[in-house]
Amino acid sequence: MQSPVQKCMVALLLLGLCNARKGDPTNRSRNVLLIVADDGGFESGVYNNTVIKTPNLDALAQRSLIFRNAFTSVSSCSPSRASLLTGLPQHQNGMYGLHQDVHHFNSFDSVQSLPLLLNQAGIRTGIIGKKHVGPEAVYPFDFAYTEENSSVLQVGRNITRIKLLVRKFLQSVDEKPFFLYVAFHDPHRCGHSQPQYGAFCEKFGNGEPGMGWIPDWKPELYHPDQVQVPYFVQDTPAAREDLAAQYTTVGRMDQGLGLVLEELRHAGFHNSTLVIYTSDNGIPFPSGRTNLYWPGTAEPLLISSPEHPSRWGQVSSAYISLLDITPTILDWFSVPYPRYSLFGKRIVQLTGKSLLPALSLEPKWRTVFASQSLHEVTMHYPMRAVQHGSLHFIHNLQNRTSFPIDQDFYVSPTFQDLLNRTQAGQPTHWNKTLRSYYYRDRWELYDHSTDPTESHNVASDPRYAQALEELQRMLLKWQWETSDPWVCAPDGVLEDKPVPRCWPLHNEL
Numbered sequence: 001m002q003s004p005v006q007k008c009m010v011a012l013l014l015l016g017l018c019n020a021r022k023g024d025p026t027n028r029s030r031n032v033l034l035i036v037a038d039d040g041g042f043e044s045g046v047y048n049n050t051v052i053k054t055p056n057l058d059a060l061a062q063r064s065l066i067f068r069n070a071f072t073s074v075s076s077c078s079p080s081r082a083s084l085l086t087g088l089p090q091h092q093n094g095m096y097g098l099h100q101d102v103h104h105f106n107s108f109d110s111v112q113s114l115p116l117l118l119n120q121a122g123i124r125t126g127i128i129g130k131k132h133v134g135p136e137a138v139y140p141f142d143f144a145y146t147e148e149n150s151s152v153l154q155v156g157r158n159i160t161r162i163k164l165l166v167r168k169f170l171q172s173v174d175e176k177p178f179f180l181y182v183a184f185h186d187p188h189r190c191g192h193s194q195p196q197y198g199a200f201c202e203k204f205g206n207g208e209p210g211m212g213w214i215p216d217w218k219p220e221l222y223h224p225d226q227v228q229v230p231y232f233v234q235d236t237p238a239a240r241e242d243l244a245a246q247y248t249t250v251g252r253m254d255q256g257l258g259l260v261l262e263e264l265r266h267a268g269f270h271n272s273t274l275v276i277y278t279s280d281n282g283i284p285f286p287s288g289r290t291n292l293y294w295p296g297t298a299e300p301l302l303i304s305s306p307e308h309p310s311r312w313g314q315v316s317s318a319y320i321s322l323l324d325i326t327p328t329i330l331d332w333f334s335v336p337y338p339r340y341s342l343f344g345k346r347i348v349q350l351t352g353k354s355l356l357p358a359l360s361l362e363p364k365w366r367t368v369f370a371s372q373s374l375h376e377v378t379m380h381y382p383m384r385a386v387q388h389g390s391l392h393f394i395h396n397l398q399n400r401t402s403f404p405i406d407q408d409f410y411v412s413p414t415f416q417d418l419l420n421r422t423q424a425g426q427p428t429h430w431n432k433t434l435r436s437y438y439y440r441d442r443w444e445l446y447d448h449s450t451d452p453t454e455s456h457n458v459a460s461d462p463r464y465a466q467a468l469e470e471l472q473r474m475l476l477k478w479q480w481e482t483s484d485p486w487v488c489a490p491d492g493v494l495e496d497k498p499v500p501r502c503w504p505l506h507n508e509l
């Protein structure tokens with residue numbers, strides 16, 4: 001029997017890590033702290049919202065490279081987290097939709113995830129907050145306080161509890177480097193699960209009767225008149241009130257982030273830890289979460305490296321995918337991606353890239369891909385998309401069916417307001433109609449250089465014919481490279497033998 005330490009040494013030797021660490025004259029240990037917001041967006045000072053108070057995010061940004069063109073590859077919680085932790089899009093890692101309850105999606109058993117690879121390389125791993133991925137064997141963590149064995153409100157929204165758990169993790173680290181993943185449940189909606197705490201759980205722990213108390217939280221309240229209504233949300237009293245509640249919850253997360261970073265500093269890891277802040281999917285408003293439009297996929301992304309101060313506080317325009325996070329963290333730890341296949345002989349390859357070079361020099365990255373299949377199990381609405389510079393192209397594989405609405409968003413004040421106004425024939429003050437939201441063109445192409453709000457679909461404009469063809473080609477190439485089972489949909493059937501190819505259905509699509 002080998003002791004865990006011996007096993008680790010063997011693993012390290014196999015990966016050539018022991019040599020690398022010995023050969024490194026500074027022998028500095030390198031750690032990673034990954035902080036992920038749940039349904040967080042651009043409600044922060046660093047992203048130029050001038051109303052909301054997010055002093056801790058803003059301070060982190062002063063020690064970070066700030067990305068303005070970062071995108072999730074999928075606008076749904078479990079699929080996004082699985083993609084973040086594997087570097088593989090949802091259609092390749094198997095997490096096609098939500099993990100919990102009846103939805104029951106899981107990644108394939110043989111997927112080699114980031115926590116698994118880091119664990120094998122002798123790096124201590126921890127997760128605090130919302131995990132929402134499985135199976136356990138694919139996503140193992142040495143230290144885990146998640147919804148699987150705690151209350152998600154406590155480990156995901158109670159910032160005092162989170163602070164104490166981070167402290168516990170940091171006190172228990174040995175000489176090994178660590179990867180700590182703090183996954184806030186804030187600022188996710190609450191109306192569907194715990195309406196007593198408000199639409200965004202903005203009252204949870206505020207000290208009022210029945211709300212409990214979070215000792216470290218000083219709630220910031222906002223008046224509905226104050227909020228900045230994004231272009232994709234209707235400007236009505238109901239939506240403004242919804243946004244004001246969201247701001248208060250973002251404020252709790254911001255204060256939590258401050259506490260987490262203070263724990264890191266206090267434990268002496270401030271100068272050896274790569275800190276990454278992002279969110280899993282767009283905000284839960286129309287065109288946001290569950291959509292591949294800009295509001296559904298654009299994410300905040302701050303990367304703070306103590307070793308790369310030259311670009312601190314700068315804003316990068318490079319196009320970044322959250323599929324790049326796994327390659328970035330592997331690069332930081334010098335852990336190679338293994339050679340293996342999931343099905344058949346095809347070797348799994350990461351299509352993302354390490355973002356570390358961007359910390360020194362502005363890169364020319366211009367292309368990101370996206371892929372969504374479901375959210376809830378009933379919400380099959382496959383979409384594939386590519387952004388290349390200012391062009392955003394979306395393929396709605398099954399556009400003849402109505403775009404599905406999830407349970408959580410359905411009961412939200414903003415969506416109820418849209419339904420009520422539409423039913424009553426009142427002005428919605430919305431940029432879309434329910435009809436146009438439910439029924440979409442199969443091909444959507446938006447040119448951000450002239451149309452930043454994605455209001456005009458130019459897919460059938462002859463001036464974009466060549467660009468459209470090129471984008472379709474790029475997208476299909478990526479689908480083949482990432483073994484997308486939907487690659488032939490909606491007008492063909494994929495047959496793997498003798499060589500994978502699409503056979504026509506003649507279904508007039």
Ligand SMILES: *[C@@H]1O[C@H](CO)[C@@H](O)[C@H](O)[C@H]1NC(C)=O
Nearest residue numbers: 021022023027028029175176
């Ligand atoms: C590198 O640091 C580790 C942990 O502090 C220590 O055990 C090891 O001896 C150091 N190696 C060298 C070559 O200094």
Ligand SMILES: *[C@@H]1O[C@H](CO)[C@@H](O)[C@H](O)[C@H]1NC(C)=O
Nearest residue numbers: 046047048066067068315316
């Ligand atoms: C915020 O606005 C300023 C001034 O327009 C701009 O220079 C900066 O890049 C913006 N920041 C982000 C993150 O977009």
Ligand SMILES: *[C@@H]1O[C@H](CO)[C@@H](O)[C@H](O)[C@H]1NC(C)=O
Nearest residue numbers: 141142143144145146149150
């Ligand atoms: C949750 O699991 C971790 C081990 O992963 C364990 O240390 C911790 O005590 C558990 N917490 C609860 C509340 O059961």
Ligand SMILES: *[C@@H]1O[C@H](CO)[C@@H](O)[C@H](O)[C@H]1NC(C)=O
Nearest residue numbers: 158160161205211212213214
């Ligand atoms: C938050 O956690 C702290 C520390 O565990 C606890 O004292 C407090 O009661 C919790 N607050 C709520 C609202 O659950």
Ligand SMILES: *[C@@H]1O[C@H](CO)[C@@H](O)[C@H](O)[C@H]1NC(C)=O
Nearest residue numbers: 026028270271272306307308
């Ligand atoms: C922090 O790390 C950087 C790069 O490794 C080093 O140059 C700097 O001296 C360190 N600062 C402190 C206060 O240790």
Ligand SMILES: *[C@@H]1O[C@H](CO)[C@@H](O)[C@H](O)[C@H]1NC(C)=O
Nearest residue numbers: 399400401439440441442443
């Ligand atoms: C779906 O896309 C096709 C092709 O662009 C279009 O003709 C049709 O109107 C779209 N919508 C529906 C509901 O079929």
Ligand SMILES: *[C@@H]1O[C@H](CO)[C@@H](O)[C@H](O)[C@H]1NC(C)=O
Nearest residue numbers: 238412413414416417418420
């Ligand atoms: C929508 O209408 C229902 C039924 O009349 C009402 O109960 C609800 O408060 C309304 N919600 C909004 C946000 O207008």
Ligand SMILES: *[C@@H]1O[C@H](CO)[C@@H](O)[C@H](O)[C@H]1NC(C)=O
Nearest residue numbers: 231232431432453454455456
């Ligand atoms: C949506 O709103 C934006 C900003 O107000 C505007 O530029 C755009 O033209 C609007 N789109 C539609 C379809 O009305």
Ligand SMILES: [Ca+2]
Nearest residue numbers: 038039077280
């Ligand atoms: Ca989410």
